[in-house]
Amino acid sequence: MSLWVFLQDNLSMALFLTWEHLWMVGLSLLIAIVTGVPLGILITKNRKLAQKVIGGANVIMTIPSIALFGLMLPLLAVFGHGLGKVPAIIALVLYSELPIIRNTYIAIKNVDPALVDAGRGMGMTKWQLLREVEIPLAIPVIIAGLRTAAVMIIGIAAIAAYVGAGGLGVFIQQGIARSHEAMVLAGALGVSLLAIVVDLGMGFLERRLTPRGVKA
Amino acid sequence: MIEYDSVTKIFGAGKTAVTATDSVTFTIEAGETAVFLGPSGCGKTTLLRMTNRLESVTRGSIRVQGRDIMEMNVQQLRLGMGYVIQQIGLFPNKTIAGNIAVVPRMLKWDKRRIDERIDELLRIVKLDPEIYRNRYPVELSGGQQQRVGVARALAADPDILLMDEPFGAIDPINRHQIQDEFLKLQAQLKKTIAFVSHDIHEAIKMADKIAIFKDGKLVQFDTPEIILMRPASKFVSDFVGADRALKVLGLLKVRDAMNREPRNVIQGEFTAEEALRFMEDNNFRHLIVLRENRVLGFVTRRQLKYEQGRVEELVEKFPEELTAREPLRDALSAMLMHDLMSFPVLDDSGGFSGTISYRYIQKSILELYSESQDD
Ligand SMILES: Nc1ncnc2c1ncn2[C@@H]1O[C@H](COP(=O)(O)OP(=O)(O)OP(=O)(O)O)[C@@H](O)[C@H]1O
Numbered sequence: 001m002s003l004w005v006f007l008q009d010n011l012s013m014a015l016f017l018t019w020e021h022l023w024m025v026g027l028s029l030l031i032a033i034v035t036g037v038p039l040g041i042l043i044t045k046n047r048k049l050a051q052k053v054i055g056g057a058n059v060i061m062t063i064p065s066i067a068l069f070g071l072m073l074p075l076l077a078v079f080g081h082g083l084g085k086v087p088a089i090i091a092l093v094l095y096s097e098l099p100i101i102r103n104t105y106i107a108i109k110n111v112d113p114a115l116v117d118a119g120r121g122m123g124m125t126k127w128q129l130l131r132e133v134e135i136p137l138a139i140p141v142i143i144a145g146l147r148t149a150a151v152m153i154i155g156i157a158a159i160a161a162y163v164g165a166g167g168l169g170v171f172i173q174q175g176i177a178r179s180h181e182a183m184v185l186a187g188a189l190g191v192s193l194l195a196i197v198v199d200l201g202m203g204f205l206e207r208r209l210t211p212r213g214v215k216a
Numbered sequence: 217m218i219e220y221d222s223v224t225k226i227f228g229a230g231k232t233a234v235t236a237t238d239s240v241t242f243t244i245e246a247g248e249t250a251v252f253l254g255p256s257g258c259g260k261t262t263l264l265r266m267t268n269r270l271e272s273v274t275r276g277s278i279r280v281q282g283r284d285i286m287e288m289n290v291q292q293l294r295l296g297m298g299y300v301i302q303q304i305g306l307f308p309n310k311t312i313a314g315n316i317a318v319v320p321r322m323l324k325w326d327k328r329r330i331d332e333r334i335d336e337l338l339r340i341v342k343l344d345p346e347i348y349r350n351r352y353p354v355e356l357s358g359g360q361q362q363r364v365g366v367a368r369a370l371a372a373d374p375d376i377l378l379m380d381e382p383f384g385a386i387d388p389i390n391r392h393q394i395q396d397e398f399l400k401l402q403a404q405l406k407k408t409i410a411f412v413s414h415d416i417h418e419a420i421k422m423a424d425k426i427a428i429f430k431d432g433k434l435v436q437f438d439t440p441e442i443i444l445m446r447p448a449s450k451f452v453s454d455f456v457g458a459d460r461a462l463k464v465l466g467l468l469k470v471r472d473a474m475n476r477e478p479r480n481v482i483q484g485e486f487t488a489e490e491a492l493r494f495m496e497d498n499n500f501r502h503l504i505v506l507r508e509n510r511v512l513g514f515v516t517r518r519q520l521k522y523e524q525g526r527v528e529e530l531v532e533k534f535p536e537e538l539t540a541r542e543p544l545r546d547a548l549s550a551m552l553m554h555d556l557m558s559f560p561v562l563d564d565s566g567g568f569s570g571t572i573s574y575r576y577i578q579k580s581i582l583e584l585y586s587e588s589q590d591d
């Protein structure tokens with residue numbers, strides 16, 4: 001089978017691209033978490049702001065990824081980063097923001113107001129309430145948002161090969177250019193497999209981090 | 217002590233403004249339980265929530281232990297008041313122990329003291345610490361959760377408790393039980409309690425004073441007896457119900473009405489003949505038979521006719537035992553159930569201490585009624 005032969009001949013390349021793919025996605029997610037989660041929490045205090053932020057993130061989501069790379073190219077070219085990992089990671093971060101911000105916002109908003117009332121009535125400060133009650137209760141939904149984001153940007157990262165970001169998209173892109181079927185297949189299957197594994201892993205994390213008393 | 221001084225709360229402004237409480241003035245004395253009572257929407261919860269500043273006061277002032285709450289640090293104010301909300305509100309992500317520990321932890325108690333306190337409180341609310349300490353709220357029944365809610369409010373031993381329908385979410389049988397337990401607890405703790413209820417029975421049972429509200433206005437603030445016997449308006453009498461005399465029976469105890477020197481009593485060693493003559497001479501329908509101050513039962517004239525021997529061999533047992541501490545309502549119910557005009561009353565050690573009868577029950581009600589008329 002030609003896929004098998006191709007992989008045997010290009011094993012180190014395949015492993016390298018997988019690794020490259022993973023860390024681009026991982027780094028992007030990390031940046032999206034440290035910006036998106038606090039932003040999601042912040043906007044629970046202000047409905048108008050929440051509408052704007054979530055609306056904005058929604059707009060970004062609707063831009064096709066290939067178009068987004070195109071739009072960023074002239075902007076980033078000013079700093080000499082029009083191609084390569086920088087535009088890729090910026091795009092991946094932007095796409096991750098919506099599910100992360102939205103889920104954080106919804107999760108915190110959905111905490112039973114009676115619990116907030118009880119906490120405040122007992123003398124908890126806003127910060128204590130957030131740390132001890134609201135965030136722990138919101139964790140499962142926040143992680144569900146991360147999971148959606150992760151699976152989504154694993155796919156988008158494959159397209160980033162077109163702006164020279166590397167990753168498994170390289171096999172797909174070059175395979176198509178050279179009409180090398182096995183190569184395209186290796187890239188496509190690699191991306192799919194990665195998405196499935198990450199999805200399963202995040203699902204496991206979601207269950208692990210759900211506070212015991214909240215599990216159904 | 218909690219003093220409400222012309223407390224007014226207006227939600228919103230202009231056309232949509234709602235006056236939730238309207239110039240409410242009354243005082244809950246230290247160590248007393250005041251029950252806020254009234255129909256839905258009359259402002260009970262709002263008044264409670266203003267007390268710990270979860271709602272602001274539009275006009276007027278509230279003083280707690282003599283200090284205006286607006287001059288106090290809001291966190292300090294709240295830490296000094298246990299708060300039980302209607303929806304129980306246990307934190308589902310924390311264990312029972314974790315829930316109870318919230319306020320002590322904020323007060324920076326050390327871990328050992330907190331752990332000891334958790335076990336102590338769980339025992340107080342009748343939950344075995346070994347079993348429940350590390351459980352989560354979802355693993356408890358509604359009634360058990362409500363007990364934990366009370367334990368959590370008591371955690372740092374505050375002088376004041378604010379309780380919004382704390383026993384609302386449990387079935388009637390468990391509710392009576394937890395009310396009884398709470399009353400016993402309060403007899404020792406002597407907290408100052410603001411207790412919201414919409415159940416007149418609960419109010420009568422739990423209150424030292426009842427505050428009845430209508431459309432945000434305080435319409436009467438009095439002891440349960442006076443509220444029942446002398447309602448200040450038609451609204452109050454309608455609210456307490458047409459059966460208010462019966463409700464007084466739930467409030468008064470057998471000891472308030474009993475006959476402590478009944479004459480229809482006979483010692484077991486007398487003969488049937490002597491007993492019969494004693495009954496005929498005094499026109500008694502039945503006699504209570506005693507031996508060494510223990511109640512053996514009763515005898516009637518019909519039973520004794522043509523009988524010989526000692527009365528103690530002829531007695532019929534009473535179907536129920538009544539103690540001086542039981543509500544008159546239970547005594548009356550026993551009389552109706554068993555078709556007996558009077559029952560012996562036992563003291564705490566089971567000794568005979570008097571009798572209770574229809575006539576004495578009625579007399580005590582009438583006395584209470586005339587007392588409240590002329591004070
Ligand atoms: N946050 C709020 N905003 C506007 N109106 C409010 C608010 N909270 C309460 N109200 C209004 O104030 C009035 C009193 O409400 P409150 O909750 O104090 O009644 P309650 O006596 O506790 O009733 P219930 O027995 O149903 O709990 C009601 O008309 C209610 O609609």
Ligand SMILES: [Mg+2]
Nearest residue numbers: 260261262412
């Ligand atoms: Mg209410």
